[in-house]
């Protein structure tokens with residue numbers, strides 16, 4: 274399923290109407306009917322029976338017109354429906370004027386809301402609200418009467434079903450204007466809008482239901498939409514990955530690759546432990562866990578299924594004493610390298626990383642995580658060494674900000690574009706972690722993950738992901754496949770693990786590994 278910007282949606286609508294010849298009123302009819310169905314379904318689930326009394330808040334554009342169609346279908350279903358216009362309907366044009374007249378001819382009661390100066394709305398007369406104030410044509414913060422209606426609707430405590438986007442949401446980024454509708458359900462028409470799948474917008478949207486309205490599916494591809502929901506269907510149909518991880522019968526451990534996990538130092542040995550265990554659960558045939566020599570003894574036997582290998586460390590117990598050449602030598606015969614979890618920082622680490630990258634077989638796929646990304650951020654010229662290499666970078670927003678040379682809020686303001694920009698400019702696969710993790714490919718495709726939960730905001734969860742992605746690379750997946758599948762599996766395992774606990778708050782990284 275593709276995810277669109279407002280502009281992409283306008284272009285798709287235009288192509289459907291002008292190129293294919295589907296009348297706008299037909300799309301609108303489908304939209305309004307779908308909204309009425311979803312509104313009744315929501316309240317039936319929540320209250321044991323569909324809400325009978327609905328108030329439709331209608332703006333002056335096509336989003337409002339969709340709302341008027343929904344009002345008509347709710348009426349047909351036996352509901353009492355009122356309309357509150359946010360603008361004088363006498364000034365409506367096009368399809369909105371058509372719907373206004375139909376609603377009036379049906380005798381649907383309507384008021385023109387005029388804010389505190391005008392007649393009040395008696396919210397207690399209703400069981401639910403349809404938000405049809407602003408959709409993809411919205412610009413900036415809701416103005417005047419629109420803002421007042423949104424505030425009152427939120428304060429009413431009634432369940433709100435938003436059409437296409439909650440009014441007040443920046444549909445392209447997921448940022449919220451003040452005020453913004455807090456919906457229980459958002460019925461996205463034809464495609465999810467980007468703002469519905471990125472926080473804080475995803476929080477304001479409530480449950481997002483995407484409903485078809487008669488727009489041919491191929492139009493999104495034809496106009497070049499390159500953002501996708503990362504779900505089982507996308508994995509199968511677009512990325513060529515079997516989410517079930519089925520295996521052929523006639524195989525052996527050599528079939529599934531050998532991952533080298535270079536991770537962990539004295540104060541942070543747990544990071545390596547988690548990565549190595551996650552790599553094993555990720556399904557690769559063999560895992561070698563490389564650590565500074567002095568750690569071998571205390572860590573021996575902690576992951577019995579992995580081979581632990583000590584690299585000479587000048588007796589320091591950290592990576593500052595490990596020669597890059599010794600590590601690159603160890604990669605010979607391995608199918609992927611994970612570098613970073615628990616690596617630490619030290620004087621001269623930039624030269625260390627530069628020398629390591631220069632010494633690696635250019636065909637060896639690598640995962641860079643945690644401190645290896647911080648080292649990279651301090652020597653941007655080294656990122657050129659990654660170009661053309663099969664590399665997956667897995668920054669959290671702080672690491673991403675350092676890598677890209679921006680502040681964290683700049684990254685979070687538009688995570689999809691921040692990730693896409695870095696991945697295309699540096700020709701790497703980039704995983705921008707956080708709620709609704711974003712995976713961007715060197716070609717400019719972006720996948721927004723649908724799995725995961727807040728319980729996964731816990732120490733070590735990132736180390737698990739790095740090991741998992743490395744494991745998938747070792748099994749011969751491309752960087753795009755490994756990153757996207759790894760992110761999806763990681764979130765799905767987190768969801769299974771959370772479901773087995775009294776609260777997701779008690780989730781620890783090891784639980785994610787056990788649920789993989």
Ligand SMILES: NC(=O)C1=CN([C@@H]2O[C@H](COP(=O)(O)OP(=O)(O)OC[C@H]3O[C@@H](n4cnc5c(N)ncnc54)[C@H](OP(=O)(O)O)[C@@H]3O)[C@@H](O)[C@H]2O)[C@@H](O)CC1
Nearest residue numbers: 286300334335336407408409410411412413414415416437
């Ligand atoms: N195209 C199609 O065929 C189909 C479209 N569909 C539906 O149409 C929706 C898009 O409709 P749309 O383009 O008419 O824009 P929409 O979001 O209703 O509002 C725009 C109006 O609001 C105003 N306005 C803007 N910002 C504002 C603000 N901050 N505060 C206050 N006012 C503000 C602005 O007026 P202006 O200020 O420019 O005079 C403008 O007139 C889409 O989400 C979907 O629901 C479906 O039916 C399928 C077929």
Ligand SMILES: [K+]
Nearest residue numbers: 404407436438
């Ligand atoms: K809306």
